[in-house]
Amino acid sequence: MNIKDISPDQIVYWKWGVISINATILFTWVIMALLVIVSWLVTRNLSSDVRLSRWQNLLEILVMGIKDQIRDISLKEADRYIPFIGTLFLFIAGSNLLAIVPGYTPPTASLSTTAGLAICVFIAVPIYGVLSQGFLCYLRQYIRPTVFMLPFHIMGELSRTLALSVRLFGNMMSGSKIGAILLAIAPLFFPIIMQVLGLLTGLIQAYIFAVLAMVYIASAAQTHAKKDQKLKPNEHKKGENFNG
Protein backbone atom coordinates (compact mmCIF):
# COMPACT_ATOMS: atom_id res chain seq x y z
CA MET A 1 0.00 0.00 0.00
CA ASN A 2 1.51 3.28 -1.05
CA ILE A 3 0.35 6.84 -0.77
CA LYS A 4 -1.73 6.48 -3.91
CA ASP A 5 -4.07 4.12 -2.19
CA ILE A 6 -4.59 6.46 0.74
CA SER A 7 -5.84 9.51 -1.13
CA PRO A 8 -8.31 9.65 -4.02
CA ASP A 9 -6.42 12.72 -5.23
CA GLN A 10 -3.98 10.35 -6.82
CA ILE A 11 -6.61 8.83 -9.07
CA VAL A 12 -6.40 11.28 -11.96
CA TYR A 13 -8.89 10.99 -14.84
CA TRP A 14 -7.86 13.97 -16.91
CA LYS A 15 -4.84 16.29 -16.71
CA TRP A 16 -3.95 19.50 -18.56
CA GLY A 17 -0.99 21.39 -17.07
CA VAL A 18 -1.72 22.20 -13.47
CA ILE A 19 -5.39 21.36 -13.92
CA SER A 20 -6.15 17.76 -13.12
CA ILE A 21 -9.57 16.22 -12.68
CA ASN A 22 -9.11 13.56 -10.03
CA ALA A 23 -11.58 11.30 -8.19
CA THR A 24 -11.99 13.80 -5.35
CA ILE A 25 -13.18 16.58 -7.62
CA LEU A 26 -15.28 14.27 -9.73
CA PHE A 27 -17.15 12.73 -6.81
CA THR A 28 -17.53 16.17 -5.24
CA TRP A 29 -19.31 17.24 -8.41
CA VAL A 30 -21.45 14.14 -8.26
CA ILE A 31 -22.50 14.94 -4.71
CA MET A 32 -23.05 18.61 -5.55
CA ALA A 33 -25.21 17.65 -8.52
CA LEU A 34 -27.15 15.20 -6.40
CA LEU A 35 -27.83 17.71 -3.63
CA VAL A 36 -28.75 20.52 -6.01
CA ILE A 37 -30.96 18.37 -8.21
CA VAL A 38 -32.84 16.89 -5.25
CA SER A 39 -33.27 20.36 -3.74
CA TRP A 40 -34.41 21.80 -7.05
CA LEU A 41 -36.86 18.94 -7.70
CA VAL A 42 -38.42 19.20 -4.29
CA THR A 43 -38.48 22.98 -3.95
CA ARG A 44 -39.70 23.42 -7.55
CA ASN A 45 -43.31 23.48 -6.36
CA LEU A 46 -43.32 24.13 -2.67
CA SER A 47 -46.55 24.36 -0.79
CA SER A 48 -46.99 26.88 1.96
CA ASP A 49 -50.31 25.26 2.85
CA VAL A 50 -50.85 22.77 5.62
CA ARG A 51 -50.78 19.86 3.16
CA LEU A 52 -47.32 19.17 1.74
CA SER A 53 -45.44 16.48 -0.16
CA ARG A 54 -43.33 13.83 1.60
CA TRP A 55 -40.10 15.10 0.07
CA GLN A 56 -40.84 18.65 1.14
CA ASN A 57 -41.64 17.34 4.57
CA LEU A 58 -38.29 15.50 4.67
CA LEU A 59 -36.34 18.57 3.60
CA GLU A 60 -38.23 20.74 6.06
CA ILE A 61 -37.37 18.35 8.89
CA LEU A 62 -33.72 18.43 7.77
CA VAL A 63 -33.53 22.22 7.55
CA MET A 64 -35.45 22.66 10.80
CA GLY A 65 -33.10 20.18 12.52
CA ILE A 66 -30.06 22.13 11.35
CA LYS A 67 -31.68 25.41 12.35
CA ASP A 68 -32.50 24.12 15.83
CA GLN A 69 -28.95 22.81 16.32
CA ILE A 70 -27.45 26.11 15.26
CA ARG A 71 -29.77 28.04 17.53
CA ASP A 72 -28.94 25.77 20.46
CA ILE A 73 -25.25 26.43 20.00
CA SER A 74 -25.20 30.09 19.01
CA LEU A 75 -28.11 31.20 21.24
CA LYS A 76 -28.94 33.57 18.41
CA GLU A 77 -31.10 33.72 15.32
CA ALA A 78 -29.87 30.92 13.07
CA ASP A 79 -30.82 32.21 9.64
CA ARG A 80 -27.42 33.83 9.01
CA TYR A 81 -25.45 30.62 9.64
CA ILE A 82 -27.76 28.12 8.00
CA PRO A 83 -26.35 28.22 4.45
CA PHE A 84 -22.74 27.72 5.59
CA ILE A 85 -23.17 25.24 8.44
CA GLY A 86 -26.03 23.41 6.73
CA THR A 87 -24.07 22.96 3.53
CA LEU A 88 -21.06 21.71 5.49
CA PHE A 89 -23.23 19.09 7.15
CA LEU A 90 -25.14 18.08 4.05
CA PHE A 91 -22.03 17.86 1.86
CA ILE A 92 -19.99 15.82 4.37
CA ALA A 93 -22.95 13.60 5.29
CA GLY A 94 -23.76 13.05 1.61
CA SER A 95 -20.22 12.19 0.63
CA ASN A 96 -19.85 9.87 3.64
CA LEU A 97 -23.16 8.05 3.22
CA LEU A 98 -22.54 7.37 -0.49
CA ALA A 99 -19.57 5.24 0.62
CA ILE A 100 -21.86 2.21 0.49
CA VAL A 101 -22.03 2.55 -3.28
CA PRO A 102 -19.38 0.26 -4.82
CA GLY A 103 -16.68 2.00 -6.80
CA TYR A 104 -17.28 5.28 -5.01
CA THR A 105 -14.59 6.97 -3.02
CA PRO A 106 -15.75 9.63 -0.59
CA PRO A 107 -14.15 13.03 -1.32
CA THR A 108 -13.89 13.49 2.43
CA ALA A 109 -11.34 10.69 2.48
CA SER A 110 -9.01 13.13 0.73
CA LEU A 111 -7.01 15.46 2.93
CA SER A 112 -7.31 18.10 0.19
CA THR A 113 -11.10 18.20 0.62
CA THR A 114 -11.03 18.28 4.41
CA ALA A 115 -8.29 20.91 4.31
CA GLY A 116 -10.34 22.95 1.88
CA LEU A 117 -13.39 22.75 4.17
CA ALA A 118 -11.26 23.57 7.24
CA ILE A 119 -9.84 26.60 5.42
CA CYS A 120 -13.38 27.70 4.63
CA VAL A 121 -14.21 27.49 8.35
CA PHE A 122 -10.93 29.24 9.18
CA ILE A 123 -11.93 32.15 6.93
CA ALA A 124 -15.62 32.10 7.91
CA VAL A 125 -14.90 32.51 11.61
CA PRO A 126 -13.40 36.03 11.36
CA ILE A 127 -15.90 37.03 8.70
CA TYR A 128 -18.86 36.16 10.93
CA GLY A 129 -17.04 37.65 13.92
CA VAL A 130 -16.49 40.95 12.16
CA LEU A 131 -20.03 40.90 10.78
CA SER A 132 -21.57 40.42 14.18
CA GLN A 133 -19.44 42.71 16.34
CA GLY A 134 -17.42 44.95 14.04
CA PHE A 135 -13.79 44.80 12.91
CA LEU A 136 -12.08 46.37 15.95
CA CYS A 137 -14.13 44.54 18.46
CA TYR A 138 -13.31 41.29 16.76
CA LEU A 139 -9.58 42.02 16.65
CA ARG A 140 -9.62 43.09 20.30
CA GLN A 141 -10.73 39.58 21.14
CA TYR A 142 -7.22 38.30 20.26
CA ILE A 143 -5.52 40.44 22.93
CA ARG A 144 -7.79 39.41 25.74
CA PRO A 145 -7.27 39.18 28.62
CA THR A 146 -3.71 40.48 27.83
CA VAL A 147 -1.59 41.14 24.77
CA PHE A 148 0.56 38.16 25.67
CA MET A 149 -2.32 35.87 24.76
CA LEU A 150 -2.17 36.93 21.08
CA PRO A 151 0.24 34.19 19.91
CA PHE A 152 -1.77 31.55 21.72
CA HIS A 153 -4.97 32.76 20.14
CA ILE A 154 -3.39 32.59 16.69
CA MET A 155 -1.93 29.15 17.38
CA GLY A 156 -5.31 28.02 18.60
CA GLU A 157 -6.98 29.19 15.41
CA LEU A 158 -4.48 27.38 13.23
CA SER A 159 -4.32 24.18 15.22
CA ARG A 160 -8.09 23.76 15.41
CA THR A 161 -8.30 24.22 11.65
CA LEU A 162 -5.68 21.52 11.24
CA ALA A 163 -7.48 19.30 13.73
CA LEU A 164 -10.77 19.74 11.89
CA SER A 165 -9.33 18.69 8.58
CA VAL A 166 -7.24 15.82 9.87
CA ARG A 167 -10.05 14.43 12.09
CA LEU A 168 -12.44 14.13 9.20
CA PHE A 169 -9.79 12.88 6.78
CA GLY A 170 -8.52 10.29 9.22
CA ASN A 171 -11.93 8.93 10.03
CA MET A 172 -13.14 8.68 6.47
CA MET A 173 -9.89 7.42 5.03
CA SER A 174 -9.56 4.78 7.71
CA GLY A 175 -13.18 3.79 7.33
CA SER A 176 -12.84 2.97 3.66
CA LYS A 177 -9.42 1.43 4.04
CA ILE A 178 -10.41 -0.76 6.98
CA GLY A 179 -13.20 -2.11 4.83
CA ALA A 180 -10.73 -3.11 2.16
CA ILE A 181 -8.29 -4.61 4.64
CA LEU A 182 -10.96 -6.63 6.48
CA LEU A 183 -12.20 -7.92 3.15
CA ALA A 184 -8.80 -9.54 2.73
CA ILE A 185 -8.88 -11.10 6.19
CA ALA A 186 -12.51 -12.14 6.62
CA PRO A 187 -14.32 -11.95 3.31
CA LEU A 188 -17.84 -12.80 4.58
CA PHE A 189 -20.22 -10.82 6.83
CA PHE A 190 -17.59 -8.90 8.77
CA PRO A 191 -17.04 -6.21 6.10
CA ILE A 192 -20.81 -5.59 6.08
CA ILE A 193 -20.79 -4.80 9.77
CA MET A 194 -17.82 -2.51 9.21
CA GLN A 195 -19.74 -0.80 6.41
CA VAL A 196 -22.67 -0.17 8.78
CA LEU A 197 -20.24 1.18 11.34
CA GLY A 198 -18.69 3.31 8.57
CA LEU A 199 -22.11 4.85 7.80
CA LEU A 200 -22.59 5.66 11.46
CA THR A 201 -19.16 7.23 11.88
CA GLY A 202 -19.64 9.09 8.60
CA LEU A 203 -22.82 10.71 9.90
CA ILE A 204 -21.25 11.41 13.28
CA GLN A 205 -18.23 12.99 11.58
CA ALA A 206 -20.45 15.23 9.49
CA TYR A 207 -22.30 16.27 12.61
CA ILE A 208 -19.07 16.86 14.56
CA PHE A 209 -17.54 18.94 11.74
CA ALA A 210 -20.62 21.14 11.38
CA VAL A 211 -21.10 21.55 15.14
CA LEU A 212 -17.44 22.41 15.71
CA ALA A 213 -17.53 24.95 12.89
CA MET A 214 -20.59 26.47 14.48
CA VAL A 215 -18.95 26.52 17.90
CA TYR A 216 -15.91 28.36 16.48
CA ILE A 217 -18.10 30.89 14.69
CA ALA A 218 -20.32 31.32 17.75
CA SER A 219 -17.28 31.92 19.98
CA ALA A 220 -16.09 34.58 17.55
CA ALA A 221 -19.48 36.32 17.77
CA GLN A 222 -19.67 35.72 21.53
CA THR A 223 -18.31 39.04 22.85
CA HIS A 224 -21.04 40.92 21.20
CA ALA A 225 -23.55 38.73 22.92
CA LYS A 226 -21.83 39.40 26.30
CA LYS A 227 -22.05 43.12 25.69
CA ASP A 228 -25.70 42.66 24.89
CA GLN A 229 -26.19 40.76 28.09
CA LYS A 230 -24.70 43.64 30.09
CA LEU A 231 -26.89 46.19 28.39
CA LYS A 232 -30.16 44.31 28.36
CA PRO A 233 -30.01 41.45 30.83
CA ASN A 234 -33.75 40.91 30.92
CA GLU A 235 -34.09 40.68 27.19
CA HIS A 236 -31.31 38.19 26.95
CA LYS A 237 -32.81 36.08 29.67
CA LYS A 238 -35.96 35.96 27.66
CA GLY A 239 -33.98 34.88 24.61
CA GLU A 240 -32.23 32.20 26.61
CA ASN A 241 -35.49 30.77 27.84
CA PHE A 242 -36.81 30.79 24.33
CA ASN A 243 -33.78 28.97 22.99
CA GLY A 244 -33.64 26.51 25.82
Add this chain to the structure above:
Amino acid sequence: MLIDWFTVIAQIINFLILVALLKYFLYGRILKAMEEREKKIALRLEEAEEQKKEATNAAESLRRKNLEIEAKSQKIFSQAVQEAEDRRNELIEAARTEAADLKSRWQDSIQREKEGFLRNLREMAGSQVYAIARRAFKDLADADLEDQVVTAFIKHIRQMPQDESQNIFTSFKNTVDDLVIRSAFEISPPKQKELTQTLSEIINEAIQIQYETAPELILGIELKTPGRKIAWSLEDYIRNLEEAAGQALESKGRIIDEKNASPIEMKTEKEGSEKDNDDGSA
Protein backbone atom coordinates in the same frame (compact mmCIF):
# COMPACT_ATOMS: atom_id res chain seq x y z
CA MET B 1 2.34 14.81 -0.21
CA LEU B 2 -1.23 14.10 0.83
CA ILE B 3 -2.45 17.61 0.04
CA ASP B 4 -2.83 18.55 -3.57
CA TRP B 5 -3.17 22.34 -3.52
CA PHE B 6 -5.00 22.52 -6.79
CA THR B 7 -7.59 20.09 -5.42
CA VAL B 8 -7.81 22.12 -2.21
CA ILE B 9 -8.58 25.31 -4.13
CA ALA B 10 -10.96 23.46 -6.42
CA GLN B 11 -12.77 21.99 -3.39
CA ILE B 12 -12.99 25.41 -1.74
CA ILE B 13 -14.55 26.81 -4.90
CA ASN B 14 -16.81 23.77 -5.22
CA PHE B 15 -17.93 24.21 -1.65
CA LEU B 16 -18.66 27.91 -2.06
CA ILE B 17 -20.63 27.17 -5.23
CA LEU B 18 -22.55 24.48 -3.35
CA VAL B 19 -23.28 26.91 -0.51
CA ALA B 20 -24.65 29.43 -2.99
CA LEU B 21 -26.70 26.84 -4.87
CA LEU B 22 -28.17 25.27 -1.74
CA LYS B 23 -28.87 28.68 -0.28
CA TYR B 24 -30.91 29.46 -3.36
CA PHE B 25 -32.49 26.07 -4.02
CA LEU B 26 -32.89 24.70 -0.52
CA TYR B 27 -32.68 26.91 2.53
CA GLY B 28 -34.19 30.07 1.11
CA ARG B 29 -37.17 28.34 -0.43
CA ILE B 30 -37.81 25.94 2.42
CA LEU B 31 -37.50 28.62 5.09
CA LYS B 32 -39.72 30.95 3.10
CA ALA B 33 -42.35 28.28 2.62
CA MET B 34 -42.24 27.44 6.32
CA GLU B 35 -42.50 31.06 7.29
CA GLU B 36 -45.45 31.53 5.00
CA ARG B 37 -47.10 28.46 6.44
CA GLU B 38 -46.50 29.70 9.95
CA LYS B 39 -48.04 33.02 9.04
CA LYS B 40 -50.99 31.32 7.40
CA ILE B 41 -51.51 29.06 10.37
CA ALA B 42 -51.25 32.00 12.73
CA LEU B 43 -53.73 33.88 10.56
CA ARG B 44 -56.04 30.90 10.51
CA LEU B 45 -55.77 30.48 14.25
CA GLU B 46 -56.50 34.14 14.68
CA GLU B 47 -59.46 33.85 12.34
CA ALA B 48 -60.62 30.75 14.16
CA GLU B 49 -60.26 32.55 17.45
CA GLU B 50 -62.22 35.47 16.09
CA GLN B 51 -64.87 33.18 14.67
CA LYS B 52 -65.01 31.32 17.94
CA LYS B 53 -65.48 34.58 19.74
CA GLU B 54 -68.15 35.59 17.25
CA ALA B 55 -69.81 32.22 17.59
CA THR B 56 -69.71 32.50 21.36
CA ASN B 57 -71.23 35.95 21.17
CA ALA B 58 -73.85 34.76 18.72
CA ALA B 59 -74.60 31.75 20.90
CA GLU B 60 -74.84 33.98 23.93
CA SER B 61 -77.20 36.40 22.20
CA LEU B 62 -79.17 33.50 20.81
CA ARG B 63 -79.43 31.95 24.23
CA ARG B 64 -80.58 35.24 25.68
CA LYS B 65 -83.08 35.65 22.88
CA ASN B 66 -84.30 32.12 23.45
CA LEU B 67 -84.77 32.82 27.10
CA GLU B 68 -86.69 35.96 26.29
CA ILE B 69 -88.87 34.13 23.81
CA GLU B 70 -89.42 31.34 26.28
CA ALA B 71 -90.41 33.79 28.98
CA LYS B 72 -92.66 35.62 26.57
CA SER B 73 -94.28 32.44 25.36
CA GLN B 74 -94.69 31.28 28.94
CA LYS B 75 -96.40 34.57 29.74
CA ILE B 76 -98.60 34.38 26.67
CA PHE B 77 -99.43 30.79 27.45
CA SER B 78 -100.39 31.50 31.01
CA GLN B 79 -102.39 34.49 29.85
CA ALA B 80 -104.13 32.33 27.28
CA VAL B 81 -104.81 29.70 29.92
CA GLN B 82 -106.21 32.35 32.21
CA GLU B 83 -108.34 33.76 29.40
CA ALA B 84 -109.52 30.32 28.42
CA GLU B 85 -110.38 29.58 32.04
CA ASP B 86 -112.30 32.84 32.31
CA ARG B 87 -114.03 32.20 29.03
CA ARG B 88 -114.87 28.67 30.11
CA ASN B 89 -116.31 29.86 33.38
CA GLU B 90 -118.27 32.49 31.51
CA LEU B 91 -119.58 29.95 29.04
CA ILE B 92 -120.41 27.50 31.78
CA GLU B 93 -122.17 30.24 33.67
CA ALA B 94 -124.03 31.30 30.52
CA ALA B 95 -124.90 27.71 29.70
CA ARG B 96 -126.04 27.11 33.24
CA THR B 97 -128.18 30.24 33.15
CA GLU B 98 -129.52 29.31 29.77
CA ALA B 99 -130.22 25.79 30.91
CA ALA B 100 -131.92 27.08 34.01
CA ASP B 101 -133.91 29.49 31.84
CA LEU B 102 -134.84 26.75 29.43
CA LYS B 103 -135.75 24.47 32.26
CA SER B 104 -137.89 27.06 33.97
CA ARG B 105 -139.50 27.97 30.65
CA TRP B 106 -140.08 24.34 30.01
CA GLN B 107 -141.43 23.90 33.47
CA ASP B 108 -143.64 26.91 32.94
CA SER B 109 -144.90 25.63 29.67
CA ILE B 110 -145.45 22.19 31.14
CA GLN B 111 -147.20 23.75 34.06
CA ARG B 112 -149.28 25.86 31.75
CA GLU B 113 -150.07 22.89 29.59
CA LYS B 114 -150.95 20.89 32.64
CA GLU B 115 -153.11 23.63 33.95
CA GLY B 116 -154.71 24.11 30.58
CA PHE B 117 -155.25 20.41 30.29
CA LEU B 118 -156.67 20.20 33.77
CA ARG B 119 -158.89 23.16 33.14
CA ASN B 120 -160.07 21.68 29.91
CA LEU B 121 -160.56 18.34 31.56
CA ARG B 122 -162.39 19.94 34.41
CA GLU B 123 -164.56 21.98 32.16
CA MET B 124 -165.19 19.08 29.84
CA ALA B 125 -165.86 16.67 32.65
CA GLY B 126 -168.05 19.18 34.39
CA SER B 127 -169.99 20.13 31.32
CA GLN B 128 -170.33 16.49 30.35
CA VAL B 129 -171.47 15.54 33.81
CA TYR B 130 -173.83 18.49 33.92
CA ALA B 131 -175.08 17.87 30.43
CA ILE B 132 -175.74 14.27 31.34
CA ALA B 133 -177.31 15.28 34.57
CA ARG B 134 -179.40 17.94 32.90
CA ARG B 135 -180.47 15.57 30.20
CA ALA B 136 -181.24 12.92 32.77
CA PHE B 137 -183.29 15.28 34.86
CA LYS B 138 -185.00 16.75 31.82
CA ASP B 139 -185.85 13.28 30.64
CA LEU B 140 -187.00 12.34 34.10
CA ALA B 141 -189.04 15.49 34.55
CA ASP B 142 -192.70 14.74 34.33
CA ALA B 143 -195.77 16.16 36.04
CA ASP B 144 -195.35 14.12 39.17
CA LEU B 145 -191.78 15.07 39.64
CA GLU B 146 -192.56 18.71 38.98
CA ASP B 147 -195.26 18.57 41.60
CA GLN B 148 -192.79 16.99 43.95
CA VAL B 149 -190.37 19.81 43.25
CA VAL B 150 -193.03 22.39 44.07
CA THR B 151 -193.87 20.44 47.22
CA ALA B 152 -190.22 20.42 48.22
CA PHE B 153 -190.06 24.20 47.57
CA ILE B 154 -193.13 24.83 49.74
CA LYS B 155 -191.56 22.65 52.44
CA HIS B 156 -188.35 24.62 52.16
CA ILE B 157 -190.20 27.93 52.61
CA ARG B 158 -192.12 26.63 55.57
CA GLN B 159 -189.00 25.34 57.26
CA MET B 160 -187.17 28.65 56.91
CA PRO B 161 -186.56 30.34 60.27
CA GLN B 162 -189.18 32.90 61.22
CA ASP B 163 -187.00 36.03 61.24
CA GLU B 164 -185.42 35.21 57.93
CA SER B 165 -188.72 34.72 56.15
CA GLN B 166 -189.94 37.92 57.77
CA ASN B 167 -186.96 39.81 56.37
CA ILE B 168 -187.71 38.59 52.91
CA PHE B 169 -191.28 39.44 52.94
CA THR B 170 -191.01 42.83 54.62
CA SER B 171 -188.82 43.90 51.76
CA PHE B 172 -191.49 42.57 49.41
CA LYS B 173 -194.20 44.47 51.21
CA ASN B 174 -192.49 47.76 50.49
CA THR B 175 -192.78 47.28 46.72
CA VAL B 176 -195.73 47.51 44.50
CA ASP B 177 -194.60 44.84 42.12
CA ASP B 178 -195.96 41.29 42.12
CA LEU B 179 -193.99 38.43 43.54
CA VAL B 180 -192.28 36.51 40.69
CA ILE B 181 -191.84 32.77 40.83
CA ARG B 182 -189.70 31.36 38.00
CA SER B 183 -189.61 27.70 37.26
CA ALA B 184 -188.28 25.38 34.60
CA PHE B 185 -191.72 23.96 33.95
CA GLU B 186 -195.30 25.06 34.01
CA ILE B 187 -196.57 24.71 37.58
CA SER B 188 -199.90 22.98 37.63
CA PRO B 189 -202.80 25.18 38.78
CA PRO B 190 -203.45 23.19 42.03
CA LYS B 191 -199.85 23.59 42.95
CA GLN B 192 -199.99 27.30 42.01
CA LYS B 193 -202.90 27.61 44.33
CA GLU B 194 -201.09 25.78 47.12
CA LEU B 195 -198.01 27.91 46.71
CA THR B 196 -199.99 31.14 46.76
CA GLN B 197 -201.84 30.00 49.82
CA THR B 198 -198.60 29.09 51.64
CA LEU B 199 -197.02 32.43 50.91
CA SER B 200 -200.13 34.29 51.89
CA GLU B 201 -200.05 32.46 55.19
CA ILE B 202 -196.52 33.50 55.86
CA ILE B 203 -196.99 37.13 54.86
CA ASN B 204 -200.43 37.31 56.38
CA GLU B 205 -202.03 39.09 53.44
CA ALA B 206 -203.36 38.25 50.01
CA ILE B 207 -200.83 38.48 47.34
CA GLN B 208 -200.68 38.32 43.56
CA ILE B 209 -198.00 35.98 42.19
CA GLN B 210 -196.69 36.07 38.68
CA TYR B 211 -195.50 32.69 37.31
CA GLU B 212 -192.74 32.54 34.66
CA THR B 213 -190.97 29.62 33.05
CA ALA B 214 -187.18 29.49 32.71
CA PRO B 215 -185.85 26.22 31.21
CA GLU B 216 -182.25 26.89 32.29
CA LEU B 217 -183.23 26.30 35.92
CA ILE B 218 -183.44 22.53 35.35
CA LEU B 219 -186.16 21.25 37.52
CA GLY B 220 -185.72 24.35 39.60
CA ILE B 221 -187.98 26.92 41.07
CA GLU B 222 -187.14 30.28 42.53
CA LEU B 223 -188.86 33.13 44.28
CA LYS B 224 -187.45 36.54 43.67
CA THR B 225 -188.08 39.68 45.64
CA PRO B 226 -186.10 42.84 45.13
CA GLY B 227 -182.82 42.05 46.85
CA ARG B 228 -183.61 38.53 48.04
CA LYS B 229 -184.14 35.20 46.36
CA ILE B 230 -185.38 31.82 47.59
CA ALA B 231 -184.56 29.02 45.22
CA TRP B 232 -184.50 25.33 44.96
CA SER B 233 -182.91 23.93 41.85
CA LEU B 234 -180.94 20.95 40.69
CA GLU B 235 -178.64 23.53 39.14
CA ASP B 236 -177.37 24.30 42.62
CA TYR B 237 -176.59 20.71 43.34
CA ILE B 238 -174.83 20.39 40.01
CA ARG B 239 -172.85 23.56 40.67
CA ASN B 240 -171.82 22.21 44.06
CA LEU B 241 -170.74 18.98 42.41
CA GLU B 242 -168.80 20.94 39.80
CA GLU B 243 -166.93 22.86 42.49
CA ALA B 244 -166.13 19.73 44.42
CA ALA B 245 -164.81 17.99 41.28
CA GLY B 246 -162.66 21.04 40.37
CA GLN B 247 -161.10 21.13 43.81
CA ALA B 248 -160.36 17.43 43.72
CA LEU B 249 -158.59 17.70 40.36
CA GLU B 250 -156.54 20.71 41.47
CA SER B 251 -155.34 19.02 44.62
CA LYS B 252 -154.35 15.95 42.53
CA GLY B 253 -152.35 18.17 40.13
CA ARG B 254 -150.50 19.70 43.05
CA ILE B 255 -149.46 16.28 44.33
CA ILE B 256 -148.00 15.43 40.88
CA ASP B 257 -146.06 18.72 40.85
CA GLU B 258 -144.55 18.06 44.24
CA LYS B 259 -143.41 14.63 43.13
CA ASN B 260 -141.54 16.06 40.09
CA ALA B 261 -140.16 19.10 41.86
CA SER B 262 -136.38 19.77 42.04
CA PRO B 263 -134.75 22.64 44.04
CA ILE B 264 -134.42 24.84 40.95
CA GLU B 265 -138.04 24.32 40.20
CA MET B 266 -139.19 25.56 43.54
CA LYS B 267 -139.94 29.01 42.21
CA THR B 268 -141.80 27.78 39.18
CA GLU B 269 -143.73 25.37 41.26
CA LYS B 270 -144.58 28.07 43.70
CA GLU B 271 -145.74 30.32 40.91
CA GLY B 272 -147.66 27.43 39.50
CA SER B 273 -149.23 26.74 42.82
CA GLU B 274 -150.07 30.39 43.19
CA LYS B 275 -151.64 30.30 39.79
CA ASP B 276 -153.47 27.18 40.87
CA ASN B 277 -154.70 29.00 43.93
CA ASP B 278 -155.72 31.93 41.78
CA ASP B 279 -157.53 29.59 39.50
CA GLY B 280 -159.16 27.96 42.48
CA SER B 281 -160.27 31.23 43.91
CA ALA B 282 -161.56 32.35 40.56
